[in-house]
Amino acid sequence: MALLGMIQTVCKRIGITVPTTVVGNTDNQIIQLLAIADEEGEDLGSQLADGWEAQRREATFTMVAGEDQGVMNGTVVAAGDFRYIINETLWNRTTSLPIIGPVSSAEWETLQAFPVTGPYEQWQIRNKNFHINPAPAGGDTMAFQYMSDSFCETTGMVGQNSWQNDTDTGLLSESLMILGIRWRWLKTKGLEYAEDFNTYERRVNDAMARDGGAGVLNLGSGNRDYRQAGIIIPIGSWNL
Numbered sequence: 001m002a003l004l005g006m007i008q009t010v011c012k013r014i015g016i017t018v019p020t021t022v023v024g025n026t027d028n029q030i031i032q033l034l035a036i037a038d039e040e041g042e043d044l045g046s047q048l049a050d051g052w053e054a055q056r057r058e059a060t061f062t063m064v065a066g067e068d069q070g071v072m073n074g075t076v077v078a079a080g081d082f083r084y085i086i087n088e089t090l091w092n093r094t095t096s097l098p099i100i101g102p103v104s105s106a107e108w109e110t111l112q113a114f115p116v117t118g119p120y121e122q123w124q125i126r127n128k129n130f131h132i133n134p135a136p137a138g139g140d141t142m143a144f145q146y147m148s149d150s151f152c153e154t155t156g157m158v159g160q161n162s163w164q165n166d167t168d169t170g171l172l173s174e175s176l177m178i179l180g181i182r183w184r185w186l187k188t189k190g191l192e193y194a195e196d197f198n199t200y201e202r203r204v205n206d207a208m209a210r211d212g213g214a215g216v217l218n219l220g221s222g223n224r225d226y227r228q229a230g231i232i233i234p235i236g237s238w239n240l
Contacts, residue, residue, distance in 0.1 A: 048208050
């Protein structure tokens with residue numbers, strides 16, 4: 001469902017005139033709903049501690065000589081949609097060694113006062129630039145996963161952190177965003193929104209629990225990995 005369909009659904013539910021356009025509409029209520037849709041996208045995108053799988057990205061970057069590797073959002077992450085690095089995902093793929101970090105300010109200044117040459121590189125983001133210590137010679141490939149700030153995308157699948165066209169679609173759950181836009185609109189108008197908010201919260205929590213899949217926790221002594229080598233005894237009835 002595109003932005004237009006989302007707003008039309010919300011309008012039907014809250015009982016106001018259903019628009020034929022959203023972006024560029026001069027109706028004050030539709031202008032307000034568009035702003036609320038942006039708010040909902042930003043807020044929903046930040047609710048999951050480890051990030052929604054739809055917003056996880058991988059970046060690769062060829063390191064340059066020197067500690068300062070350039071602007072994080074635009075140079076290191078060429079897509080320009082960087083929000084934050086997912087912990088413990090930075091690796092130097094050329095040397096097959098992890099890049100340790102983020103280093104605190106105290107640790108970084110200690111490294112400056114007592115330079116070390118390895119074996120591990122360490123990183124810090126400072127003043128929006130990405131820094132590595134010890135300074136690499138350049139040419140190695142760095143890779144990591146990060147969270148994108150995009151919550152919607154164009155028909156050409158270009159991520160965005162705001163709704164720009166009626167045909168934009170959500171990267172995050174559009175059904176959740178519809179519920180979110182509804183309760184936020186009710187709150188803005190000074191109307192009762194508690195039940196709508198509770199419904200939204202329950203649905204968000206359910207979605208977070210299922211997002212990206214989850215491993216099976218085995219509290220017994222048996223091993224559930226049936227792919228291991230060895231003699232396999234089928235589960236169920238069998239004869240000696």
